[in-house]
Amino acid sequence: MKAGAQVxxxxxxxxxxxxxxxxxxxxxDGSTGELEIVRHPGASAxxxxxxxxxxxxxxxxxxxxxxxxxxxxxxxxxxxxxNAGESPEACxxxxxxxxxxxxxxxxxxLTSMFTTPGFTDERIHLFTASGLTQGMTQHEADEFIExxxxxxxxxxxMVELGEIPDAKTALTLLLAARLxxx
Amino acid sequence: MKAGAQVxxxxxxxxxxxxxxxxxxxxxDGSTGELEIVRHPGASAxxxxxxxxxxxxxxxxxxxxxxxxxxxxxxxxxxxxxNAGESPEACxxxxxxxxxxxxxxxxxxLTSMFTTPGFTDERIHLFTASGLTQGMTQHEADEFIExxxxxxxxxxxMVELGEIPDAKTALTLLLAARLxxx
Numbered sequence: 001m002k003a004g005a006q007v008x009x010x011x012x013x014x015x016x017x018x019x020x021x022x023x024x025x026x027x028x029d030g031s032t033g034e035l036e037i038v039r040h041p042g043a044s045a046x047x048x049x050x051x052x053x054x055x056x057x058x059x060x061x062x063x064x065x066x067x068x069x070x071x072x073x074x075x076x077x078x079x080x081x082x083n084a085g086e087s088p089e090a091c092x093x094x095x096x097x098x099x100x101x102x103x104x105x106x107x108x109x110l111t112s113m114f115t116t117p118g119f120t121d122e123r124i125h126l127f128t129a130s131g132l133t134q135g136m137t138q139h140e141a142d143e144f145i146e147x148x149x150x151x152x153x154x155x156x157x158m159v160e161l162g163e164i165p166d167a168k169t170a171l172t173l174l175l176a177a178r179l180x181x182x
Numbered sequence: 183m184k185a186g187a188q189v190x191x192x193x194x195x196x197x198x199x200x201x202x203x204x205x206x207x208x209x210x211d212g213s214t215g216e217l218e219i220v221r222h223p224g225a226s227a228x229x230x231x232x233x234x235x236x237x238x239x240x241x242x243x244x245x246x247x248x249x250x251x252x253x254x255x256x257x258x259x260x261x262x263x264x265n266a267g268e269s270p271e272a273c274x275x276x277x278x279x280x281x282x283x284x285x286x287x288x289x290x291x292l293t294s295m296f297t298t299p300g301f302t303d304e305r306i307h308l309f310t311a312s313g314l315t316q317g318m319t320q321h322e323a324d325e326f327i328e329x330x331x332x333x334x335x336x337x338x339x340m341v342e343l344g345e346i347p348d349a350k351t352a353l354t355l356l357l358a359a360r361l362x363x364x
Contacts, residue, residue: 166295178342
């Protein structure tokens with residue numbers, strides 16, 4: 001038996017970025033309950049390595065942008081929503097280009113994560129990029145972005161100190177560092 | 183000047199777990215735009231260490247539960263929403279008790295993270311716990327939870343293999359491992 005069978009689903013709101021559904025669900029014990037679900041198309045995020053990612057002191061590229069929901073500037077890796085029919089890798093390449101102006105020779109898939117499965121189906125697909133070529137930066141209209149390169153070791157130290165409080169960014173830095181160290 | 187000044191805010195939906203606002207925002211270049219913001223009270227999550235966390239082969243406790251939004255069972259660390267007026271640490275202790283039946287001698291704060299700042303203000307406060315005492319398990323009505331202990335090294339391998347696709351859990355495991363090895 002399906003562990004949480006949908007009894008019905010009611011769309012409360014259709015938005016630009018998200019939709020909000022109220023679903024009635026039957027649980028394994030036979031009881032039913034209502035759950036609010038934020039429906040999201042999914043996203044990709046990519047950690048760009050400057051130069052050779054396997055070098056002794058690799059550098060990474062982060063962006064710094066104002067996030068209204070967080071009410072602060074955040075260091076993040078380039079990321080954004082999947083367009084309709086777009087593959088996670090194509091989305092990662094597009095966001096990398098839009099937010100940093102860079103193309104990448106090589107994208108490597110790391111993993112896919114549910115960002116916060118208590119209330120949304122959003123999944124984010126995480127990549128690293130290397131072999132960068134700088135072109136023109138193409139910012140989206142509502143993004144105000146500064147590009148910052150730093151040693152991976154410094155970015156990891158910032159995660160430890162709480163200075164990179166964006167979950168996808170911290171997770172990608174930690175996972176890429178772990179995988180590259182062996 | 184504030185980088186994203188609120189012009190007005192309209193509540194679209196008030197729910198049990200989340201609220202949804204449509205905010206009109208003035209950006210640094212003077213333009214305005216509308217943003218959908220999922221308002222969330224914040225959450226805590228805690229990685230419980232079984233026995234001594236600094237031992238050579240530490241064990242951790244995970245829970246496995248069905249997540250309707252993800253449409254699958256997920257391995258996670260105990261976690262949940264902050265109650266009104268509740269501190270992050272009190273919330274972490276309460277969720278640990280409710281989901282595993284354990285009390286902890288010691289909670290250590292790791293960091294706080296925005297789960298997905300593109301559309302929500304949700305922040306999650308991450309802890310480790312040690313000195314566990316097993317009591318009775320007290321599940322919430324809509325949670326179907328199995329408690330699983332395993333070596334930290336195994337949990338980290340599962341993160342690398344994509345078998346722990348919950349962002350807070352993967353992040354906490356990676357950060358705790360990094361801090362304990364460093």
